[in-house]
Amino acid sequence: MSDGIDVKNLTVAYRNGVTALRDASFTVPQGSVTALVGVNGAGKSTLFKALMGLLPHAAGQVGIMGGTVEQALARNLVAYVPQAEEVDWSFPVLVQDVVMMGRYGHMGFFRRPRPQDRQAVDTALARVGMADFRHRQIGELSGGQKKRVFLARAIAQDARVILLDEPFTGVDVKTEEAIIALLKAMRDEGRVMLVSTHDLGSVPEYCDRVVMVKGTVLASGPTGTTFTPENLKRAFGGVLRHFVLGGAALHDDADQRSVDVFTDDERPLVFYDHRARTRDPE
Numbered sequence: 004m005s006d007g008i009d010v011k012n013l014t015v016a017y018r019n020g021v022t023a024l025r026d027a028s029f030t031v032p033q034g035s036v037t038a039l040v041g042v043n044g045a046g047k048s049t050l051f052k053a054l055m056g057l058l059p060h061a062a063g064q065v066g067i068m069g070g071t072v073e074q075a076l077a078r079n080l081v082a083y084v085p086q087a088e089e090v091d092w093s094f095p096v097l098v099q100d101v102v103m104m105g106r107y108g109h110m111g112f113f114r115r116p117r118p119q120d121r122q123a124v125d126t127a128l129a130r131v132g133m134a135d136f137r138h139r140q141i142g143e144l145s146g147g148q149k150k151r152v153f154l155a156r157a158i159a160q161d162a163r164v165i166l167l168d169e170p171f172t173g174v175d176v177k178t179e180e181a182i183i184a185l186l187k188a189m190r191d192e193g194r195v196m197l198v199s200t201h202d203l204g205s206v207p208e209y210c211d212r213v214v215m216v217k218g219t220v221l222a223s224g225p226t227g228t229t230f231t232p233e234n235l236k237r238a239f240g241g242v243l244r245h246f247v248l249g250g251a252a253l254h255d256d257a258d259q260r261s262v263d264v265f266t267d268d269e270r271p272l273v274f275y276d277h278r279a280r281t282r283d284p285e
């Protein structure tokens with residue numbers, strides 16, 4: 004088993020009989036930012052739930068940092084940064100309390116924070132640039148600020164595998180850049196960052212690897228060899244068309260704003276941005 008995520012022939016079924024993932028296999032090494040992409044209903048959330056031990060495995064194995072999911076959970080190795088819709092924002096809890104939840108697994112039975120727990124919360128809040136908001140109610144934050152607080156919770160937990168569900172939905176460009184910088188820094192610390200995203204255009208910009216799902220894992224590996232138009236077509240379907248945005252008059256050759264668009268009956272499905280692919284990684 005590898006030191007990252009190691010999924011072999013995994014099949015996951017819900018109680019109503021829906022098999023959301025069948026015979027899925029992939030590995031993600033330590034120290035990587037990996038995109039998890041696929042159409043709605045492809046099985047991305049199901050895969051996250053399986054990695055968090057929330058769904059039984061009908062078949063196959065999941066290895067995390069060389070152990071089982073149960074061992075990983077017992078060692079607080081896995082953290083989840085949820086989609087905004089999954090959280091009850093009316094719940095009266097302060098930003099610092101949400102981040103302290105990341106420390107629960109490190110505390111004793113009575114969950115009494117020790118100085119090192121408070122220190123971990125301070126460090127995590129500072130890292131995501133939210134220290135000034137620590138006494139705010141979580142419901143009184145913008146979408147991007149909420150994402151950063153949940154990322155801080157994962158940092159305070161000192162998780163080695165961090166699962167992020169759509170971290171860029173509803174965040175502005177500046178926050179997106181800040182989150183990407185943080186993901187890269189955490190990758191460089193040897194963590195595994197698995198990011199579910201529908202924003203395909205920016206995947207090559209910050210992801211070392213890609214896992215493509217559609218009821219199973221269609222393809223996985225380094226971005227350069229996996230995030231190809233052929234694999235995207237398999238994962239998303241549709242017809243590949245090439246567009247130059249805005250027409251030639253609006254831009255010069257140095258900044259060709261061209262994208263591929265996968266369309267289905269003239270309906271755009273996904274964009275595939277050439278500029279991002281050719282951009283330097285750093």
Ligand SMILES: Nc1ncnc2c1ncn2[C@@H]1O[C@H](COP(=O)(O)OP(=O)(O)OP(=O)(O)O)[C@@H](O)[C@H]1O
Binds near residue numbers: 043047
């Ligand atoms: N609780 C559930 N009970 C039964 N079936 C479910 C449940 N949750 C999801 N499914 C089904 O499992 C399949 C995979 O869904 P999943 O939520 O994993 O997709 P996804 O890739 O995360 O989609 P999205 O991009 O829309 O979030 C779908 O067919 C879905 O209808």
